[in-house]
Amino acid sequence: MKPASIAMLKSELAGRSQKELTEICLHLARYKAENKELLSYLLFEADDEAAYVREIKLEISRLFAEINTSHIYFIRKGVRKIVRNINKYIRFSGSKQTEAELLLFFCRSLKEAGFEWQQANSLVNLYKNQIQKIEKALSALHEDLQHDYREELKSL
Numbered sequence: 497m498k499p500a501s502i503a504m505l506k507s508e509l510a511g512r513s514q515k516e517l518t519e520i521c522l523h524l525a526r527y528k529a530e531n532k533e534l535l536s537y538l539l540f541e542a543d544d545e546a547a548y549v550r551e552i553k554l555e556i557s558r559l560f561a562e563i564n565t566s567h568i569y570f571i572r573k574g575v576r577k578i579v580r581n582i583n584k585y586i587r588f589s590g591s592k593q594t595e596a597e598l599l600l601f602f603c604r605s606l607k608e609a610g611f612e613w614q615q616a617n618s619l620v621n622l623y624k625n626q627i628q629k630i631e632k633a634l635s636a637l638h639e640d641l642q643h644d645y646r647e648e649l650k651s652l
Contacts, residue, residue, distance in 0.1 A: 510539045530584065549594055552585050559584065565611045572616055578602065589632050596633040596645050599626050603652050627652070 500508070525532040549606050549612045556578060563574035576595065582602055586595045601624055606613060613619040630649055 526622065531586070534588050542589075544588065545591060545594060548585075548589065549597055552582070552598060556582065556598075556602060558607060560605050560609055563609070563611070566614050568612075571611055572618055575606065575613065575619060575622065579626070590640060592633045592636040593641060596630055599630045599633070600648055600652070602626060603630070604645065606652065 503591075504631070507519075521535060525535050537548070559574070559578045559581070564570035579602070582596070582598050586598060589595070603623060606623060608620075611625075628647070630645070634645050637645070
């Protein structure tokens with residue numbers, strides 16, 4: 497089955513009643529955990545982006561503390577899990593400022609983590625890719641914000 501285009505979905509949703517839309521949203525939330533997380537973000541956290549970013553930073557810190565450092569394999573696995581979560585939260589937000597802030601926090605946390613992640617080429621490449629993502633996100637921001645974040649990026 498081929499999914500409908502966004503334009504078709506939009507026109508179909510426009511013709512539905514509020515009750516039907518509510519049921520559709522709840523059905524989507526029950527279907528997949530990520531849909532439920534996105535709906536929670538849109539309903540409860542989208543109004544206060546700063547609090548959303550603080551909450552994610554706390555979760556990133558917690559996840560770094562939980563990484564099993566007994567072997568480089570587990571370190572790689574834990575760091576990739578953190579990046580997957582960050583990318584999901586960035587998709588929810590859609591804000592370039594949030595993207596830059598979270599990725600900067602990730603890179604800083606990785607450098608300060610206390611384990612030898614530089615031993616694994618995959619983690620070094622992942623780190624470099626995150627730096628490139630930060631630079632791309634910064635190019636879409638206002639000049640004043642770019643300057644502030646670029647100073648922080650230089651320190652990395």
